[in-house]
Amino acid sequence: MGAVLVRDGEVVGSGWHRQVGGPHAEVEALRAAGDRGDHARGATLYVTLEPCSHHGRTPPCVDALVEAGVARVVVALQDPDHHVAGQGIASLREHGITVDVGIEAEPAARLLAPYLVHRALGRSFVVLKTATSLDGRSAARDGSSRWITGPSARADVHELRADSQAVIVGAGTALADRPSLTARDTRASVERQPLRVVLDAQGRVPAEGPLFDASLAPTLVITTTAAPEEATSAWLAAGAKVQTVAASATGTGVDLMSALELLAGLGVLQALVEGGGRLAGAFFEAGLVDRLVTYVAPTILGRDGHLAFDVAGPATIADAPRLQLVDVARVGDDVRLDYSKVEG
Numbered sequence: 001m002g003a004v005l006v007r008d009g010e011v012v013g014s015g016w017h018r019q020v021g022g023p024h025a026e027v028e029a030l031r032a033a034g035d036r037g038d039h040a041r042g043a044t045l046y047v048t049l050e051p052c053s054h055h056g057r058t059p060p061c062v063d064a065l066v067e068a069g070v071a072r073v074v075v076a077l078q079d080p081d082h083h084v085a086g087q088g089i090a091s092l093r094e095h096g097i098t099v100d101v102g103i104e105a106e107p108a109a110r111l112l113a114p115y116l117v118h119r120a121l122g123r124s125f126v127v128l129k130t131a132t133s134l135d136g137r138s139a140a141r142d143g144s145s146r147w148i149t150g151p152s153a154r155a156d157v158h159e160l161r162a163d164s165q166a167v168i169v170g171a172g173t174a175l176a177d178r179p180s181l182t183a184r185d186t187r188a189s190v191e192r193q194p195l196r197v198v199l200d201a202q203g204r205v206p207a208e209g210p211l212f213d214a215s216l217a218p219t220l221v222i223t224t225t226a227a228p229e230e231a232t233s234a235w236l237a238a239g240a241k242v243q244t245v246a247a248s249a250t251g252t253g254v255d256l257m258s259a260l261e262l263l264a265g266l267g268v269l270q271a272l273v274e275g276g277g278r279l280a281g282a283f284f285e286a287g288l289v290d291r292l293v294t295y296v297a298p299t300i301l302g303r304d305g306h307l308a309f310d311v312a313g314p315a316t317i318a319d320a321p322r323l324q325l326v327d328v329a330r331v332g333d334d335v336r337l338d339y340s341k342v343e344g
Contacts, residue, residue, distance in 0.1 A: 001112065003029040005070075007043035026051050026061040030068050041069030048108045049115075050079040050101075053091040062091045072098040076108035080120040110326075110340075114270040117290060123260035124271040128283055129160060130294045130308050137305030138277050143176065145306075152332030153295040155185065157274075160293060162186045164194050164272040166220075166263055170253075170279040171200040180210035181274070182217050193217035195268065199279070201247055201254045203231030207238035214239035220266075222259045226251075248282070256286050277310035284321070285311055292323060292339040295331065 003025035005013040015028020026047060033040050051061035051073065065073065078086055078101060092099050109116065114125035131149045132138055139145035147154065161167055161183035169179065181196045196217050198205055201224040205211075211219055212235070219240040223232065224247040235242050245258035263271055273283055283289050294308075314320045323339035330336075 001025045001047070001049045001115070003045055003047040005029045005033050005040055005043050005045050007040070012043060013040070024052065024061050025049075027064055030064055039068070040065075042071045043069075044072040044074060045070050046074045046103075048076045048112060050075050050077065050084055050086070051088045051092065052079070052084050053088040060088075060091075062088050062095075065092065065097065066095045070097060072100070074103050075099060075101045076104050077102075077112065077116075080116060113290065113340075118264055118269045122264055123257065123288075124166065124263045124268045125290050126260065126271055126273060126283060126288050127160065127164065127291045127293060128273045128280055128289045129157060130280055130292070131297065132294060132308040133297055133299045133301040133305065135300050135302070135305070136308050137301035138308040139306035140301050141304040143306065146177075148297045148299065149295045149334045150297070150332040153297075153334040153336065156295070156331050156336065158183050158186050160272055161194055162188070162190050164270045165268040166195040166197050166271040168197040168199060168259075168271050168273045168275065168279075170275040171198065171202070171204045172278060173275045174198050174200070174205045174211055176276075178209045178211070179274075180213070180216055194272070195220055195263075195266070197222060197259075197263065197271070199223075199254050199256075199259060199275075200231075201226055201252060203227030205231075207231075207234035207240065212238040212240055222254050222262065224254055253282065256283060256288055260288065277307045281307075281309045281311035284309060290341050292337075294337050294339075296335045296337065298333055 002016040003014065004011055013029040013033030015025045015032055017025045026045065029045065030040055045065065051065060053060045053062040073092055075089060078089065089099050089101060117125040130138060133148060167181045169181065182193050183190045196211055196219040198211060198221045200221055203223060210216060221235045221240050221242045223242060223244055225244060226247065232242050243262055245262060246255040248255050273279065323341065326340050327338040328335065
């Protein structure tokens with residue numbers, strides 16, 4: 001969430017909400033104006049999200065704006081959080097502040113999509129990352145997948161990790177790749193590593209290797225009652241947290257919606273899914289992919305390669321799901337395709 005304070009055609013302060021529990025964007029902008037020796041009286045505040053009017057982890061932003069003498073607030077989006085939900089706008093107007101709502105709403109909604117999904121649906125926003133050959137394979141016949149893409153694409157994935165509060169893999173990827181799932185060598189320093197999440201319904205993943213090295217990042221294993229007690233005890237002894245959710249309809253995996261709701265309760269707005277074709281397919285079949293980022297490498301792995309999306313697929317082309325292409329970029333020798341879900 002961001003805010004820009006303008007007076008007499010000049011930007012006198014700006015700010016953004018840096019972390020949960022920290023000052024909101026509006027307060028940061030007011031503080032920036034004060035630091036410059038300016039003041040906000042009579043100014044216009046442009047903000048991506050409706051200012052709050054309730055006491056939460058921080059005092060109400062509306063009170064700060066009223067006290068500062070802001071004359072007008074331009075709001076891109078009403079906050080779907082039930083604690084706000086139009087009350088902040090109403091409170092500003094009650095105090096005589098002019099409020100315009102809906103300006104640049106569409107780009108603001110794209111920018112704040114993880115927060116909006118988290119508040120409106122009660123689950124984490126899902127970014128699914130895949131790396132494929134030109135013929136849609138994620139691994140060769142023998143299962144090897146390192147490295148389909150080049151170093152530039154791999155570096156770009158670390159930026160995705162840094163932008164997420166959690167990185168999710170399934171038991172198969174955890175066993176085959178022994179990943180660390182940390183954000184490394186990013187453009188900006190990573191203040192806090194994302195939570196590493198392993199979906200392991202049967203207790204297959206041993207509590208060893210980089211995923212269970214607590215010095216690298218925290219790890220959460222989401223499992224079911226089917227996991228043996230020895231497995232859960234080993235995970236806990238290794239320093240990981242363990243949470244149990246319902247099993248999937250097939251009984252072989254975890255219920256993905258339950259897992260995302262659990263993560264939302266832990267404050268995860270955006271979860272990056274980096275699993276293999278089976279996990280990618282499961283998220284697609286459940287309708288839980290909000291954004292797809294796929295890196296296409298200039299190679300062909302053939303009919304015996306592993307599918308990037310291991311799903312049965314629709315019976316007819318008319319039933320095939322469609323995504324909206326948002327961006328295309330060259331990343332080294334690879335191509336990055338960025339898609340969003342088509343609503344309705």
